[in-house]
Amino acid sequence: MADPVQCPSEKRHYKYFFSSRTRWDDNDHYGHMNNSKYYAYFDDAIGHFLMRECGLQPLSDESVFYVVHSQCNYLNSVSYPDEVEVGLVINRIGSSSVQYGLALFKAGAEQASATGTFTHVYVNKSTNKSAPVPEHFRKIMMSLAQ
Numbered sequence: 001m002a003d004p005v006q007c008p009s010e011k012r013h014y015k016y017f018f019s020s021r022t023r024w025d026d027n028d029h030y031g032h033m034n035n036s037k038y039y040a041y042f043d044d045a046i047g048h049f050l051m052r053e054c055g056l057q058p059l060s061d062e063s064v065f066y067v068v069h070s071q072c073n074y075l076n077s078v079s080y081p082d083e084v085e086v087g088l089v090i091n092r093i094g095s096s097s098v099q100y101g102l103a104l105f106k107a108g109a110e111q112a113s114a115t116g117t118f119t120h121v122y123v124n125k126s127t128n129k130s131a132p133v134p135e136h137f138r139k140i141m142m143s144l145a146q
């Protein structure tokens with residue numbers, strides 16, 4: 001088994017934040033946000049970063065990012081209606097892959113309710129093969145590197 005990736009829970013570790021509100025149908029029968037929902041908040045935060053900060057245009061760009069790996073550690077419950085923030089940092093940029101460090105915080109909290117990682121690969125849509133992460137993305141991503 002691969003070494004577990006360090007996923008710090010302190011808010012000060014993260015460099016980009018995306019605010020959101022939990023939704024009615026996030027809760028399961030325990031009255032908690034269900035484990036599967038955390039990934040949607042992580043997706044939203046990364047999508048927002050890529051489209052708003054990096055200029056990604058998923059429908060028209062020749063290449064886009066695909067998720068090849070994701071993980072989540074659940075530390076404290078979240079439920080509806082909570083206001084939440086997802087913190088983002090770049091753990092690693094390779095040739096064609098990027099690993100994001102992520103954490104979900106209740107608004108105002110300094111300690112995360114969940115932490116995780118997403119690994120994206122930059123993929124040419126025509127060939128469905130990996131391609132080098134372009135310099136303009138790399139430059140903005142590096143500003144979030146730990």
Ligand SMILES: CC(C)(COP(=O)(O)OP(=O)(O)OC[C@H]1O[C@@H](n2cnc3c(N)ncnc32)[C@H](O)[C@@H]1OP(=O)(O)O)[C@@H](O)C(=O)NCCC(=O)NCCSC(=O)c1cc(O)c2ccccc2c1O
Nearest residue numbers: 043046047065066067068069094095096097121128129130
């Ligand atoms: C993505 C693939 C086409 C890659 O296959 P290929 O053979 O071209 O590439 P390699 O295997 O050589 O790897 C290149 C590169 O990636 C690293 N890598 C590969 N697999 C893993 C892994 N499991 N974990 C970690 N890293 C991995 C490898 O080390 C290389 O790194 P370098 O940096 O050294 O280059 C092919 O794998 C494929 O088609 N996979 C299926 C992808 C998929 O269907 N994903 C789910 C749907 S996509 C998605 O959910 C999603 C897409 C978005 O665009 C989003 C955008 C914003 C937010 C969320 C999004 C989102 O959720």
